[in-house]
Amino acid sequence: MSALLDNLNPEQLAAVTLPPQPALILAGAGSGKTRVLTTRIAWLISTGQASQASILAVTFTNKAAKEMSARLAAMLPINPRGMWIGTFHGLCNRLLRAHSRDAGLPETFQILDTADQLAAIKRLVKALNVDDEKYPPRELQHFINANKEAGLRAAEVEAWDEWTRKRVEIYAEYERQCQKEGVVDFAELLLRAFELLSRNEPLRLHYQSRFRHILVDEFQDTNHLQYEWLKLLAAYGGAAPAAVFAVGDDDQSIYAFRGADVGNMRDFERQFAVKSVIRLEQNYRSHGNILDAANAIIANNSKRLGKNLWTEAGAGEPIRLFEAPTDIDEARWIVEETQALIRDGAARSDIAVLYRSNAQSRVLEHQLFSTGIPYRVYGGLRFFERQEIKHALAYLRLLANPDDDTAFLRVVNFPTRGIGARSIEALADSARTYNASLYATVPHLAGRPGASLALFVRLIEDMRQATRDLPLPEVIDHVLDASGLRTHYRAEREGEERLSNLDELLSAAANFVAEAEEPGLAGFLAHASLEAGEHQADAGQDAVQLMSIHAAKGLEFDVVFLSGLEEGLCPHENAISEPDGLEEERRLIYVAVTRARKRLYLSLAQSRMLHGQTRYSMKSRFIDEIPAGLIKWLTPAARPAAERYFDPAPRKAQSQAKDLGGLRIGQLVSHPKFGQGVIVSAEGAGSDARIQINFGGVHGMKWLVLSLAKLTPA
DNA sequence: CATCAATCACCGTAG
DNA sequence: GTGATTGATG
Numbered sequence: 001m002s003a004l005l006d007n008l009n010p011e012q013l014a015a016v017t018l019p020p021q022p023a024l025i026l027a028g029a030g031s032g033k034t035r036v037l038t039t040r041i042a043w044l045i046s047t048g049q050a051s052q053a054s055i056l057a058v059t060f061t062n063k064a065a066k067e068m069s070a071r072l073a074a075m076l077p078i079n080p081r082g083m084w085i086g087t088f089h090g091l092c093n094r095l096l097r098a099h100s101r102d103a104g105l106p107e108t109f110q111i112l113d114t115a116d117q118l119a120a121i122k123r124l125v126k127a128l129n130v131d132d133e134k135y136p137p138r139e140l141q142h143f144i145n146a147n148k149e150a151g152l153r154a155a156e157v158e159a160w161d162e163w164t165r166k167r168v169e170i171y172a173e174y175e176r177q178c179q180k181e182g183v184v185d186f187a188e189l190l191l192r193a194f195e196l197l198s199r200n201e202p203l204r205l206h207y208q209s210r211f212r213h214i215l216v217d218e219f220q221d222t223n224h225l226q227y228e229w230l231k232l233l234a235a236y237g238g239a240a241p242a243a244v245f246a247v248g249d250d251d252q253s254i255y256a257f258r259g260a261d262v263g264n265m266r267d268f269e270r271q272f273a274v275k276s277v278i279r280l281e282q283n284y285r286s287h288g289n290i291l292d293a294a295n296a297i298i299a300n301n302s303k304r305l306g307k308n309l310w311t312e313a314g315a316g317e318p319i320r321l322f323e324a325p326t327d328i329d330e331a332r333w334i335v336e337e338t339q340a341l342i343r344d345g346a347a348r349s350d351i352a353v354l355y356r357s358n359a360q361s362r363v364l365e366h367q368l369f370s371t372g373i374p375y376r377v378y379g380g381l382r383f384f385e386r387q388e389i390k391h392a393l394a395y396l397r398l399l400a401n402p403d404d405d406t407a408f409l410r411v412v413n414f415p416t417r418g419i420g421a422r423s424i425e426a427l428a429d430s431a432r433t434y435n436a437s438l439y440a441t442v443p444h445l446a447g448r449p450g451a452s453l454a455l456f457v458r459l460i461e462d463m464r465q466a467t468r469d470l471p472l473p474e475v476i477d478h479v480l481d482a483s484g485l486r487t488h489y490r491a492e493r494e495g496e497e498r499l500s501n502l503d504e505l506l507s508a509a510a511n512f513v514a515e516a517e518e519p520g521l522a523g524f525l526a527h528a529s530l531e532a533g534e535h536q537a538d539a540g541q542d543a544v545q546l547m548s549i550h551a552a553k554g555l556e557f558d559v560v561f562l563s564g565l566e567e568g569l570c571p572h573e574n575a576i577s578e579p580d581g582l583e584e585e586r587r588l589i590y591v592a593v594t595r596a597r598k599r600l601y602l603s604l605a606q607s608r609m610l611h612g613q614t615r616y617s618m619k620s621r622f623i624d625e626i627p628a629g630l631i632k633w634l635t636p637a638a639r640p641a642a643e644r645y646f647d648p649a650p651r652k653a654q655s656q657a658k659d660l661g662g663l664r665i666g667q668l669v670s671h672p673k674f675g676q677g678v679i680v681s682a683e684g685a686g687s688d689a690r691i692q693i694n695f696g697g698v699h700g701m702k703w704l705v706l707s708l709a710k711l712t713p714a
Numbered sequence: 715c716a717t718c719a720a721t722c723a724c725c726g727t728a729g
Numbered sequence: 730g731t732g733a734t735t736g737a738t739g
Binding site: 087089257358419588 | 715716724726727728729
């Protein structure tokens with residue numbers, strides 16, 4: 001026991017050993033947050049204050065949940081599976097599987113990922129004859145999810161205008177469609193679990209009396225529904241509420257876009273009458289210069305609970321900053337620098353390259369690949385989201401739940417078996433009249449299309465027969481052959497990688513069976529939806545880590561490259577116009593900077609390919625928020641002169657040189673009112689000539705009449 | 715009904 | 730630049 005509490009600083013110790021009552025721990029980046037959480041659980045159990053079964057710990061990412069389980073297993077001679085530890089989605093899934101009937105779901109309900117959900121909405125929009133120009137499926141998807149995250153069913157959404165009334169109607173139809181097919185989307189997992197507990201009193205009382213200790217990681221990222229779910233489970237307002245131990249950092253709140261509400265921290269403090277607020281401000285991760293930069297950046301935010309990180313570590317190295325002419329040059333430089341680090345003995349896995357948007361990874365991957373440096377990309381297109389994997393999973397889903405129309409449509413004619421759009425349309429029509437799923441409607445269909453469809457149904461039924469008593473990997477193996485997927489990809493010219501991914505699916509299943517509590521098909525399918533990113537084909541290898549800043553939260557590395565620090569990208573142009581958008585972008589940079597232990601590189605590119613076009617931008621305002629003394633410029637001048645600003649190797653799109661009275665595209669210019677900007681494009685000629693300039697920041701993009709604008713080369 | 719080429723829209727972050 | 734969608738052709 002004493003060893004358990006050794007080496008904790010006074011604040012950490014106080015947090016770990018708080019009496020069982022509501023507590024809020026404001027834990028700065030690198031302050032030992034995970035350690036406090038896990039030690040708290042170990043302490044509660046080893047002092048006999050809590051049983052394993054009375055613990056519920058919830059996190060946001062699978063990575064964090066796994067980490068917590070692993071650390072607990074190292075601290076306690078127990079099986080951490082006795083506790084409920086997982087993500088919000090994972091725990092809600094567990095709850096719904098255990099009580100599917102009470103929740104109004106089939107036992108084998110399937111989970112729709114983002115792409116499945118969008119496909120389902122598109123299908124619905126088509127079936128309802130809705131104008132998809134006026135009601136774009138993506139927008140509808142966002143509308144539905146936002147309402148679910150706010151805890152609102154279609155009937156509860158207030159619609160003030162015709163547009164929204166229609167969207168509510170589609171939302172209601174979507175709910176009906178999902179219910180009929182026995183599928184739930186991500187947001188539905190949470191909402192359904194919430195409704196299950198709130199409507200079913202015996203069940204609620206059971207879980208409320210079981211979970212006496214509820215620990216929440218990354219509390220700042222909870223959305224409204226998740227907070228309400230926690231309140232319900234903790235018996236908030238009742239005679240004997242559970243002890244909620246919430247750990248969070250308002251400065252690291254970066255998920256407002258999906259409904260996260262930092263206000264939950266204040267609400268929690270007030271509503272639960274929290275007596276103990278503990279601040280963890282000593283940072284054990286980063287050198288002083290890195291921490292100073294992070295503190296300086298975040299100090300520009302106005303809405304903060306207030307916190308200042310400090311460290312006993314020395315200042316360390318300066319922050320290195322590199323400005324490249326193009327995104328390709330930027331990537332090349334990052335790779336060269338990485339090579340040098342590895343040559344000097346750095347482990348590849350201790351080096352991370354971070355970026356704002358996943359699209360940036362391609363250039364980096366290309367450079368790394370051609371240099372032969374092993375790398376691993378997190379996020380982006382994930383293993384379980386690959387086309388061939390989704391096809392295989394769709395067959396499996398049909399085995400588990402034939403009413404899953406999304407799965408049905410995905411593979412009914414893949415590999416092709418003569419079932420075209422006409423047949424599908426006819427089938428969908430009768431499915432509507434019978435009010436049944438596509439699969440169930442097939443026997444009712446007469447004529448020629450009916451025959452080929454019946455063959456497909458027969459195929460699935462045969463698969464079900466043949467795999468009835470087989471272990472999961474063999475089920476999948478059989479399905480891959482019987483479906484014709486293997487044959488199809490063997491014939492495809494570039495199908496080799498797809499084939500090996502399908503084999504990888506087999507080993508993923510074998511792994512799953514070995515580790516899971518419920519190693520059945522339904523469990524595996526849920527795993528595939530919920531942990532789409534966890535399984536990577538080249539996991540385990542010592543590789544350079546590539547990921548978005550969001551994905552990097554909670555992780556740390558010796559060396560961090562933060563790339564693409566340009567106005568429009570970081571801060572992202574869409575965020576600037578959003579309320580509080582800029583502050584969230586700043587927190588994003590704060591998160592990125594605080595990932596680094598020893599060395600931090602910042603980089604930007606003056607021009608970048610985006611949407612197949614070259615874009616010119618200015619350096620991010622956030623760079624200017626770092627005290628100049630902490631930065632070491634690796635490029636000659638703070639701003640390169642106009643001449644050298646040009647792309648030395650112009651790409652096609654910009655090669656047509658235009659005469660703009662001495663100015664050129666890509667050049668940095670100064671305007672008396674708008675300040676510095678980059679010439680992006682031009683049109684017209686003579687006195688009509690207009691040029692487009694990206695001033696970044698407040699002014700943004702502007703079209704100016706060349707003959708009137710008082711521009712000087714900067 | 716399948717295949718291929720041409721055209722179009724899209725990339726902001728995620729479980 | 731990529732992946733989805735549409736249109737012409739066999």
